[in-house]
Amino acid sequence: MRGRTPILAMWLALSATLLFAAIGDGAWMQRVPERDRLRPNPFADNFNAVSGGEKLFHQNCAQCHGSDASGRDKHPPLRSDRVRAATPGELYWLLTNGSMRNGMPSWSKLPEQQRWQIVSYLKTLN
């Protein structure tokens, strides 16, 4: 039995690493349907939408992701290569559906237009 302990420990460590890698690697992106991925932001290049999105970000997102979007505790930063590379449609999908297994709630309680405003603001951060 004692001989199995290091193997068990290694297995747990590997599983944990893979799990965190999956979370940190933006596994949610794999679940975004193609038609959602390609959705254009109706408020792209709209300055008023960005300022509204900034206000919404501070009201709803900053408590977890930090007021400068640099992350807080276990919550990831939103000034990142992943957010920069994500399409507006992918970010909108994430706001709508969340990534509930990983602690990101759905923000469908906000109207569709406000979620796009937050996407507009996130894009300006990156």
Added chain:
Amino acid sequence: MDRFRRRWLAAFLCVAFLVVCASRARAQENYFVTYTHHMEEPGDLEIATKSVTGFPQQGNSFLGNATELEYGVKTWWTTELYLDGQSTFGENTLFTGWRLENRFRPLLQEHWINPVLYFEFEDINAADKSLLEVVGHDGVADFLEPSDRSEKKREAELRLILSSNFKGWNVAENVIAEKNLAGEPWEFGYALAASRPLSLLATGNNCRFCRENFSLGAELYGGLGDRYSFGFSHTSHYLAPSAAFHLPSGPTFTFSPAVGLNHNSHGMLLRFGVSYEIDQIASRFRRNR
């Protein structure tokens, strides 16, 4: 200063404190009886008070109150504790019991219709007048007798919550089943609601009275009899317009006058509530240590 005035002063000071020391997050409660699929964000604690006042013609006016502590355990699991009390004019002011409820969201993505499962245990007494749900043959006749806290009501309540968001509207339907665990039959009820913010776009400035901070809607709720007499006979029903004001970076105020739709119902109920969300409360404690 008498006790009544002192209580109102304390309540006013609490609200004033919340407004002044506003946190960043805001609550999203729009309804009094109906639940939606929107869960509490994990780590957030919402403190709310839901009050109802009624004026039965052949009985004493009353003020029922439920103080609610709602915590987001997970994105898909919200737990709540209610502490109920009531004051009946010309009679007494009582603590009437507590309720513990849990809501689970089984589907972890947004769908056309989003189901949530709701389980509640209540340990209240017959004097409770918080009217958080209307089931079975509940009606105005229950409020005409003097408040009696000797009769205990240990009840289990189940709800199937169905809720959708469409073009800024939230539409929610609740099917309610409640059973007194002392061997009473299952009682049934329903609650339907719809609401919409006055503006779907957020303005860029930090205004308090922007249209986006106001929501209007309506609720329809009532009893559906019990296992042996299912239907609308001898049940009560209410239609209740509702309004909510989300103070940016502060509390949410809700108001709903409910109109009774048949002779078993109260003619009019006035509901009002205040809710306030403290974001990431566990993290705050960790940071302060």
